Amino acid sequence: MTGGESGTTTGGRTATDGGQRLVEGTILRGREFEPVEGRVVVEDGVIASVEEEPVESDDIVLPAFVNAHTHIGDSIAKEAGGGLSLEELVAPPNGLKHRLLRQASTEEKIAAMHRSLEFMAEAGTAAHIEFREGDVEGVKEIRAAGENVPVESVVLGRGSTDAMHAADGYGASGTNDADFERERAATAREGKLFGIHAGEVDSSDIDGAMDLDPDFLVHMVHPEPWHLDRLADAATPVAVCPRSNLVTDVGLPPVSELLERTSVALGTDNVFLNSPSMFREMEFAAKLFDVSATEVLRMATVAGADIAALNCGLVEPGRDAELVVLDGDSHNLTGAKDVVRAVVRRAGVDDIRAVVR
Incomplete structure (x- = not known):
C-alpha cells in the first residue's frame, strides 16, 4: 500500500x-x-x-539478477533428449539442439525465445549473457524476440565473425572444436566481449581457451591446479552452471576453489535442459557448495553484471x-x-x- x-x-x-x-x-x-x-x-x-x-x-x-550464461534458442524443445550425453545433446554441428534449431522456423524460434525472456523478466532477471547460435540470423532472431521485453540481452554471436559484428561480442564453443584465434582477434579489435566454454567435459580445452585471453570462461568443471593458478594470475571471471552440469553428467565445478582465485557468476545454460530461473540456480548452488549465501547472491547479480560491464x-x-x-x-x-x-x-x-x- x-x-x-x-x-x-x-x-x-x-x-x-x-x-x-x-x-x-x-x-x-x-x-x-x-x-x-x-x-x-x-x-x-x-x-x-x-x-x-x-x-x-x-x-x-x-x-x-544477471544470468551469466544462457542458450535460449533451444526454448523450442524443452526437456528434449532425456538420457543423451552432452555431446549428443549440444555438440556442433549435429547435436540434438543444433538439429532441432535447423528444423524450426524463424517464427517458431522467435516466439519460443520471447516466452523465455518474458519468464526471465517476471522472475526478476535484469539481463543475461546469451551465446547465440545461428550466425547473423541467430542474432537477428534474439533481437526480435526481445522486443518489448524488459530484459537486456547481451548477445554473443557464434559462427562467423559477421555474427560478432552484429552482436555484442563472440561466444565460442571451445578450443577442441576450433582454435578461435581469428574470432578472438576480431572481437578484441572491436572492443567487444569474448567468452568461451572451457573444462566442461574434461580439462583438455582449458589451456587453449585461456591462451586466447578471454573476457570470461564458462563451466570450468575440470580445472587442474595449474589452471587455477592461471585463473588467479589473469583474474579471468568464470560463469558456472551447476544445474546444467548435473543434468549432462559432466561433474560439478569446484566453486569454492574458483572463488578463491577469481570472480564467479551463475548461469542457467540451455533452456531445453533447465528453467532460466536464477532462484533455482541460487538454491542449488547454496545447498550443494560450501559457499556463503552472500557469495551466492553476489554470483547471481553483480558478478554477471561485471562480466558484461552493466551498471x-x-x-x-x-x-x-x-x-x-x-x-x-x-x-x-x-x-x-x-x-x-x-x-x-x-x-x-x-x-x-x-x-x-
Whole structure:
C-alpha cells in the first residue's frame, strides 16, 4: 500500500514524490548485501540514495539478477533428449539442439525465445549473457524476440565473425572444436566481449581457451591446479552452471576453489535442459557448495553484471534501478531469521511482489 502524501512505497509498489520513485523494506545494500531497513530513492532510472530509517514494510528489496550464461534458442524443445550425453545433446554441428534449431522456423524460434525472456523478466532477471547460435540470423532472431521485453540481452554471436559484428561480442564453443584465434582477434579489435566454454567435459580445452585471453570462461568443471593458478594470475571471471552440469553428467565445478582465485557468476545454460530461473540456480548452488549465501547472491547479480560491464547488480547509489521486491510476509518467507540466506535458499518466483525497472 502506498503511504499517503509522502509518496513512500510499501507493498512492493512504487510511487512518485516530486519526480522520485521510492521503494521501502529491508534493503540488501551494497556488495555485501547488508540488510538495512529503509527506502531506495530512484531518480531517472538510477538509484539516487539508500536511506536507512524505520519503515512499515515487510518487503525485501534486492538487485535484479544477471544470468551469466544462457542458450535460449533451444526454448523450442524443452526437456528434449532425456538420457543423451552432452555431446549428443549440444555438440556442433549435429547435436540434438543444433538439429532441432535447423528444423524450426524463424517464427517458431522467435516466439519460443520471447516466452523465455518474458519468464526471465517476471522472475526478476535484469539481463543475461546469451551465446547465440545461428550466425547473423541467430542474432537477428534474439533481437526480435526481445522486443518489448524488459530484459537486456547481451548477445554473443557464434559462427562467423559477421555474427560478432552484429552482436555484442563472440561466444565460442571451445578450443577442441576450433582454435578461435581469428574470432578472438576480431572481437578484441572491436572492443567487444569474448567468452568461451572451457573444462566442461574434461580439462583438455582449458589451456587453449585461456591462451586466447578471454573476457570470461564458462563451466570450468575440470580445472587442474595449474589452471587455477592461471585463473588467479589473469583474474579471468568464470560463469558456472551447476544445474546444467548435473543434468549432462559432466561433474560439478569446484566453486569454492574458483572463488578463491577469481570472480564467479551463475548461469542457467540451455533452456531445453533447465528453467532460466536464477532462484533455482541460487538454491542449488547454496545447498550443494560450501559457499556463503552472500557469495551466492553476489554470483547471481553483480558478478554477471561485471562480466558484461552493466551498471546493475547492486543496490547502491549510481547503479541502474533494477530491483526485485519480495514479499517478506509470504507463506514461504515469513519468520526468516537470516534474510540473505532466505532469499538465496528459499525464495522463488511466487514470492515476488514487484520487479522495479
